[in-house]
Amino acid sequence: MTLLRTCPRCGSVAREPGEHGGTWTCEEHGQIVPVGPAQVPTQKLLRQVALDSLVPVWMPRPLPQGWEVTGLQWAGAGAGGTVACVVAVSGPHPLPEMGDEEPTVDLMFVAEQPGIGLGAHLAGMHGVDPGPLLAEKAAHDPAEIKLEADDHEVPLWSVPVDGGLAYVGEASGVWLWVLAWPSSAALALLNRFCLVDARNVETEPDLPCGSLTPRLR
Template sequence: MTLLRTCPRCGAVAQEPGDHGPTWTCEVHGPIVPVGPAQAPTQKLVRQVALDSLVPVWMPRPMPEGWELTGLQWAGAGAGGSVACVVAVSGPHPLPEMGDEEPTVDLMFVAEQPGIGLGAHLAGMDGVDPGPLLAEKAQHDPAEIKLTADDHEVPLWSVPLDGGLAYVGEASGVWLWMLAWPSSAALALLHRFSLVDARNEDTEPDLPCGALTPRLR
């Protein structure tokens, strides 16, 4: 069975290379790099994705207590390797008194090359990438938060996200997005972990894996 591939910018079904041209295309956005369906993570799948990725596969370390990996998704065409990768993790709200309506928190970390559009789509934004927005923000405002990714401090700026918080910056030469639902959880979690690139791990990661989060279905 052929897995459905979609447009990273809008989620529409992508058209395979063929009579209409040599590349994957979207009826709305033209030539694209297609995205495969999100998958429930396993230790083995994380390792396979990391071996095939041209961008970081960001994993939180240490994983907050009670948390687990809940989704993997990536964009790529052919044997060239993935040019965007999404890692989802989920767990209990760090502030129980604020988590009555949404006791479960979802975080997503997206690494992508410029021009792909997957992070912007997951954040509900128009456009391909946040370059113009970040250029304006960085010119007038200091970074709103900082994450440590592979032992480097990464400045991030906020972008709009319905019902949650989203931050974006640049790490390892590509975009790094952090998306969090609900918004009350994001800032309370930031000091609890750093990010490591699973591509640098020599073995399969020893991380708890759970069912696929509905946010990636």
């Protein structure tokens, strides 16, 4: 069975290359790198994705108590390798008094090369790259948060997300998106862990895995 591939910028079904080669395309956005369906995470799959990825596969360490990895999704075509990768984690709200309506919190960490558009799509934003917005923010305001990723301090700036919160910056030469739902959980969580690139972990990542988050279905 052929897995359905979609456009990273809008989620519509992508058109396969023709018999004589070519590229994947989207009716609205033209030439794209297709995204496969979100996968239920396992330790083995995390390792396989890391081995084929051209971008970091960010894993939060340590995960807060009661949290699990709840989704993997990536963009790539043919033998070119993965050019965008999403790792989703979910768990209980760190501030129970603020989590009555949404007791479960979802976080996504997206690493992608410029021009892909998956992070912006998951954040509900128009456009492909956050570059222009980030340049304007960085010119006038200091970073709103700083997150440690592979022993490097990464400055991040916020962008609006419907019902949630997103931060974006640059890490390891590509975009790093941090998406959180609900927004009340973001700041309370992001100072509890650092990010580790699974590509630099020699063994299968030792992280608890759960069922697929509805945010990636």
